[in-house]
Amino acid sequence: xxxxxxxxxxxxxxxxxxxxxxxxxxxxxxxxxxxxxxxxxxxxxxxxxxxxxxxxxxxxxxxxxxxxxxxxxxxxxxxxxxxxxxxxxxxxxxxxx
Amino acid sequence: xxxxxxxxxxxxxxxxxxxxxxxxxxxxxxxxxxxxxxxxxxxxxxxxxxxxxxxxxxxxxxxxxxxxxxxxxxxxxxxxxxxxxxxxxxxxxxxxxxxxxxxxxxxxxxxxxxxxxxxxxxxxxxxxxxxxxxxxxxxxxxxxxxxxxxxxxxxxxxxxxxxxxxxxxxxxxxxxxxxxxxxxxxxxxxxxxxxxxxxxxxxxxxxxxxxxxxxxxxxxxxxxxxxxxxxxxxxxxxxxxxxxxxxxxxxxxxxxxxxxxxxxxxxxxxxxxxxxxxxxxxxxxxxxxxxxxxxxxxxxxxxxxxxxxxxxxxxxxxxxxxxxxxxxxxxxxxxxxxxxxxxxxxxxxxxxxxxxxxxxxxxxxxxxxxxxxxxxxxxxxxxxxxxxxxxxxxxxxxxxxxxxxxxxxxxxxxxxxxxxxxxxxxxxxxxxxxxxxxxxxxxxxxxxxxxxxxxxxxxxxxxxxxxxxxxxxxxxxxxxxxxxxxxxxxxxxxxxxxxxxxxxxxxxxxxxxxxxxxxxxxxxxxxxxxxxxxxxxxxxxxxxxxxxxxxxxxxxxxxxxxxxxxxxxxxxxxxxxxxxxxxxxxxxxxxxxxxxxxxxxxxxxxxxxxxxxxxxxxxxxxxxxxxxxxxxxxxxxxxxxxxxxxxxxxxxxxxxxxx
Numbered sequence: 001x002x003x004x005x006x007x008x009x010x011x012x013x014x015x016x017x018x019x020x021x022x023x024x025x026x027x028x029x030x031x032x033x034x035x036x037x038x039x040x041x042x043x044x045x046x047x048x049x050x051x052x053x054x055x056x057x058x059x060x061x062x063x064x065x066x067x068x069x070x071x072x073x074x075x076x077x078x079x080x081x082x083x084x085x086x087x088x089x090x091x092x093x094x095x096x097x
Numbered sequence: 098x099x100x101x102x103x104x105x106x107x108x109x110x111x112x113x114x115x116x117x118x119x120x121x122x123x124x125x126x127x128x129x130x131x132x133x134x135x136x137x138x139x140x141x142x143x144x145x146x147x148x149x150x151x152x153x154x155x156x157x158x159x160x161x162x163x164x165x166x167x168x169x170x171x172x173x174x175x176x177x178x179x180x181x182x183x184x185x186x187x188x189x190x191x192x193x194x195x196x197x198x199x200x201x202x203x204x205x206x207x208x209x210x211x212x213x214x215x216x217x218x219x220x221x222x223x224x225x226x227x228x229x230x231x232x233x234x235x236x237x238x239x240x241x242x243x244x245x246x247x248x249x250x251x252x253x254x255x256x257x258x259x260x261x262x263x264x265x266x267x268x269x270x271x272x273x274x275x276x277x278x279x280x281x282x283x284x285x286x287x288x289x290x291x292x293x294x295x296x297x298x299x300x301x302x303x304x305x306x307x308x309x310x311x312x313x314x315x316x317x318x319x320x321x322x323x324x325x326x327x328x329x330x331x332x333x334x335x336x337x338x339x340x341x342x343x344x345x346x347x348x349x350x351x352x353x354x355x356x357x358x359x360x361x362x363x364x365x366x367x368x369x370x371x372x373x374x375x376x377x378x379x380x381x382x383x384x385x386x387x388x389x390x391x392x393x394x395x396x397x398x399x400x401x402x403x404x405x406x407x408x409x410x411x412x413x414x415x416x417x418x419x420x421x422x423x424x425x426x427x428x429x430x431x432x433x434x435x436x437x438x439x440x441x442x443x444x445x446x447x448x449x450x451x452x453x454x455x456x457x458x459x460x461x462x463x464x465x466x467x468x469x470x471x472x473x474x475x476x477x478x479x480x481x482x483x484x485x486x487x488x489x490x491x492x493x494x495x496x497x498x499x500x501x502x503x504x505x506x507x508x509x510x511x512x513x514x515x516x517x518x519x520x521x522x523x524x525x526x527x528x529x530x531x532x533x534x535x536x537x538x539x540x541x542x543x544x545x546x547x548x549x550x551x552x553x554x555x556x557x558x559x560x561x562x563x564x565x566x567x568x569x570x571x572x573x574x575x576x577x578x579x580x581x582x583x584x585x586x587x588x589x590x591x592x593x594x595x596x597x598x599x600x601x602x603x604x605x606x607x608x609x610x611x612x613x614x615x616x617x618x619x620x621x622x623x624x625x626x627x628x629x630x631x632x633x634x635x636x637x638x639x640x641x642x643x644x645x646x647x648x649x650x651x652x653x654x655x656x657x658x659x660x661x662x663x664x665x666x667x668x669x670x671x672x673x674x675x676x677x678x679x680x681x682x683x684x685x686x687x688x689x690x691x692x693x694x695x696x697x698x699x700x701x702x703x704x705x706x707x708x709x710x711x712x713x714x715x716x717x718x719x720x721x722x723x724x725x726x727x728x729x730x731x732x733x734x735x736x737x738x739x740x741x742x743x744x745x746x747x748x749x750x751x752x753x754x755x756x
Contacts, residue, residue, distance in 0.1 A: 002332055002333050004336070005332050005333055005335060005336050005339055006332065008336075008339045008340065008343055009335075009339055011343065011430070011431060012339070012342060012343050012346055015343075015346050015347070015350065015430070016350050017346075017349070017350060018346060021342075023332070023335055031332075032332070056282065056284070059282070059283075059284035059287075060282060060283055060284060063283055063284040063286075063287030063288075064287070068341065069341055069342070069345060071345070078349060080342060080345050080346070082338035082339075082341045082342045082345070083338065084334060084335060084337060084338040085334070086334055087334055087335050087338065088338075089335055089338040089339060089342050091342050091345070091346060093346055093349055095349040095350065095352065
């Protein structure tokens with residue numbers, strides 16, 4: 001199981017256009033990252049709050065619903081956040097490389 | 098004080114007495130009285146109302162009620178039960194003018210009795226002290242006892258030395274404190290309720306499973322998914338999220354392809370008369386399966402984006418391992434499931450009711466069942482030489498409906514001439530030979546007068562969609578036999594189909610009488626099973642690897658050839674030619690081995706012998722539905738399809754009967 005997940009993360013990292021991946025735990029502390037420390041900490045803190053807000057919004061409207069993923073498309077790249085029960089997986093990709 | 102009182106009394110008395118005496122004659126006093134009387138005349142205040150007599154006589158009724166004028170008259174309170182503000186009808190009219198807490202207690206109460214007891218004790222002690230004092234005083238003066246008695250009547254207070262006041266304090270450790278903060282949202286409340294519900298259900302289930310239900314438990318254990326036990330390592334909990342993110346990343350990379358798949362319709366088809374095109378979408382390949390040919394393709398009946406690819410080798414000399422890969426269109430870069438086996442996989446099928454069960458047939462004659470729900474890459478069930486595996490490659494396997502005991506079963510056909518039915522009993526594969534294919538007229542005289550039957554080699558079969566027991570078998574000699582599951586020795590019918598081995602046979606999904614066959618002798622033939630000669634024959638200039646009927650129309654089918662071309666035919670548009678004839682694979686030496694239509698989406702997958710699977714979208718011309726005439730409803734459904742094909746067949750039959 002662990003090997004599979006590791007492999008998946010490796011594949012994601014080596015996919016075309018992916019700039020960085022990170023795994024953040026429920027408190028906003030990054031566990032795993034492929035970027036440098038300061039960037040990671042910044043991304044982790046900000047995106048954690050945003051994801052909590054987004055999740056709260058979705059569930060407030062309908063408690064039976066839940067957030068699957070969050071995509072933020074900006075001029076330079078796209079940030080994709082996939083929340084899990086305890087963790088947050090963040091990937092930054094530049095799709096049109 | 099008491100001394101002053103009597104003189105005052107006396108003075109009053111004398112005052113009164115003086116007046117009495119003076120009543121008769123005492124003009125001074127009488128005048129005083131008159132003055133008093135006069136001073137009683139009414140004086141009118143300046144600001145009094147001036148009223149007429151009538152008004153003065155008017156009666157005003159005043160009703161005295163017990164209502165408190167200061168009490169509010171319209172109290173409104175919020176009722177949580179109804180969620181609105183409501184009037185309170187009855188208002189408290191009590192007006193308290195004065196209240197004082199007194200210090201009287203009833204004699205008979207506990208406290209009263211206790212006080213009485215204490216007083217008695219105190220009085221007793223006081224009297225004893227007084228007696229002592231009075232005794233001592235008696236000795237001194239004799240007049241004193243009277244006074245001391247009088248004193249005892251008036252006051253008997255005595256003061257004792259107050260004991261020194263002592264301060265006593267006790268301090269304990271304060272109870273431990275923590276800060277608690279939480280949010281109470283609608284969804285938090287919902288979550289709590291859901292948890293509670295689950296707990297209740299679990300306790301109910303525990304009670305139920307206490308009763309032994311052995312068989313059902315066995316099956317349930319097989320069918321139910323084993324829950325993810327991810328406690329060991331942190332990173333395993335990210336599996337689901339990682340999967341989603343991988344798909345997202347792929348979607349970004351192949352964004353244009355995904356958009357094409359969903360929305361692109363070739364507009365040029367309008368100008369192309371009847372022809373259509375195939376738009377290449379994704380290409381699926383895996384490093385591990387690079388040198389293996391695609392030997393089987395199958396769409397999953399439940400999940401329309403999932404399909405299975407079997408890898409093996411058609412080359413007799415170069416036999417190596419096999420692989421079973423399952424891809425999802427949502428992630429074209431990596432397969433969802435990977436299984437590897439020692440022997441090449443030649444065919445596969447997915448169960449309709451249990452879409453996680455995949456049966457494969459191997460080159461070495463074995464059959465195996467893979468369960469996608471179980472993570473490890475070994476097959477759940479495998480045949481062995483003991484359990485009756487084939488002695489030659491298994492060319493096709495097909496799931497059948499569950500038998501009477503709800504056991505899974507499937508059929509397999511192989512070049513060793515046997516068609517075998519396998520049943521899954523509990524945890525074993527049990528085989529039953531259904532039919533042994535014999536070449537008619539091919540009996541040889543062996544040693545000792547034994548008659549050896551040359552065994553025919555089955556290469557393809559297909560079961561009828563409605564008539565359960567009937568199926569077709571294609572052989573290496575080019576013959577097609579119509580067989581029944583119940584008769585094991587005789588065939589219902591034989592068709593001299595081809596000159597070379599029959600590669601595929603397939604019943605029409607709508608029309609119950611029509612089937613199609615293809616062969617390495619470059620032809621595709623369409624038959625009516627009641628007639629011995631084919632209805633339509635198509636020569637495709639190259640060995641035909643596979644044919645497949647389209648699920649949306651009874652007259653559309655696709656055929657793939659070894660020169661890398663895909664042909665799509667629509668009999669209702671053009672009976673003699675393909676409406677699409679397109680090379681699909683890049684290099685010329687690449688042979689296409691299989692083709693499959695997706696049941697829902699307008700796409701086909703094509704596998705070649707380099708291990709690549711290409712997904713192509715059918716252009717609108719290839720998916721034509723019958724045009725609706727004005728005023729008539731478009732009837733959709735199998736009936737229309739059958740009628741369409743019937744019309745064509747009738748035309749052909751007429752021609753045949755004429756010739």
